[in-house]
Amino acid sequence: MNKFTKLSLLTILLATVLFSACKKEYETIQSIDENAIQSYIKANNLNMTKASTGYYYNIITPGSGAEIKNPDSVFYSYTFKLLNGTQLTKSSTVVIPSTFLGYTDRFTIGGSSYVFTPIREVLTMLKRGGTARLILPSNMAFGRNGLESVGVGPNENILVELGVYSQSKIHQIDELQMDNFLSANSLTAVKDLSRVRYIVTQQGTGAPIFATSTLSVNYTGRLLTGTIFQASSEPTSIELASAIKGWLVLQNFKVGTKVRLFIPSDLAxxxxxxxxDTGSYYVVPPNSVLDFDVEIVSVTN
Incomplete structure (x- = not known):
């Protein structure tokens, strides 16, 4: 046997040993995951089903109404936890996530993008108002590296709590988001017939305002997350008829008024x-409820 043949055989043997070692380690991790998940299920007296791909799920509340299809819009909630109860990340009740059901497996966590197919599969089993939980074994979650930035160690199993909101229309979600925001911030607002909410902080006594008026205003525009997307540095002229529809509520007030407006997305x-300005990114994402502080400095009628 020549030296080349011996070297080739040695290389193949070494590769086989390494592959076997990796395979053994992977199987060991799977076994550890399975034991940990089974212990969690038993300790919490849960009745969970194991999917053919290896994750566990439990439909807590099926929900009601028509079945949700992949092309349907769905408003949903999620909470990611370790099995010891440590919360990693969760959706907001103020800015409620929405997407087509077929895209509900895509997440950005700790600055990285992930696709968790089991989440979409479990959401597909729910109707509006439904809730569920699932457990992702580590190899279907953040793997052997974990995700240190949010507190996930190597080979951690992940519990995900899911819910589908009963609302199916964006205007219904707008109302819920405004309700939740006002409640979370202990605010009380007047609801106009237009569905705009407002809080007057200073009552004006100057000239009246009409739909055809041109206003000079100081203003700050925010998303419900608190992110400022636009603000005036000095009084700015705005034709009310050309502004977003929600600003027409300013006809309720007079010059000198300071008011906070919460505007549903369809009126924004x-x-x-x-x-x-470059068309590169959204300063106001689609279907956003807006939060404005407005001071009416003067009016031209």
Missing amino acids: YGQAGRLD
Whole structure:
């Protein structure tokens, strides 16, 4: 046997040993995951089903109404936890996530993007108002590296709690988001017939305002997350008829008024949202409720 043949055989043997070692380690991790998950299920007296791909799930509340299809919009909630109860990340009740059901497996966590197919599969089993939980074994979650930035160690199993909101229309979600925001911030607002909510912080006594008026205003525009997307540095002229529809509520007031407005998405930038001047990114994402502070400095009628 020549030296080349011996070297080739040695290389193949070494590769086989390494492959076997990796395979053995992977199987060992799977076994550890399985034991940990089974212990968690038993300790918490849960009745969970194991999917053919290896994750566990439990439909807590099936929900009601028509079955949700992949092309349907769905408003949902999620909470990611370790099995010891440590919370990693969760959705907001103020800015409620929405997407087509077929895209509900995509997440950005700790600055990285992930696709968790089991989450979409379990959400597919729910109807509006439904809730569920699932357990992702480590190899279907963050793997052997974990995700240190949010506190996930190597080979951690992940519990995900899911819910589908009963609301199916964006205007219903707008109302819920405004309700939740006001409640979370202990605010009380008046609801106009237009569905705009407002809080008057200073009552004006100057000239009246009409739909055809041109206003000079100081203002700050925010998303419900608190992110400022636009603000005036000095009084700015705005034709009320050309402004977003929600600003027409300013006809209720007079010059000198300071008011905070909460504007539903369809009376703001709607499904289109608003891009920056270069068209590169959204300064106002689609279907965003807006939060404005407005001071009416003067009016031209």
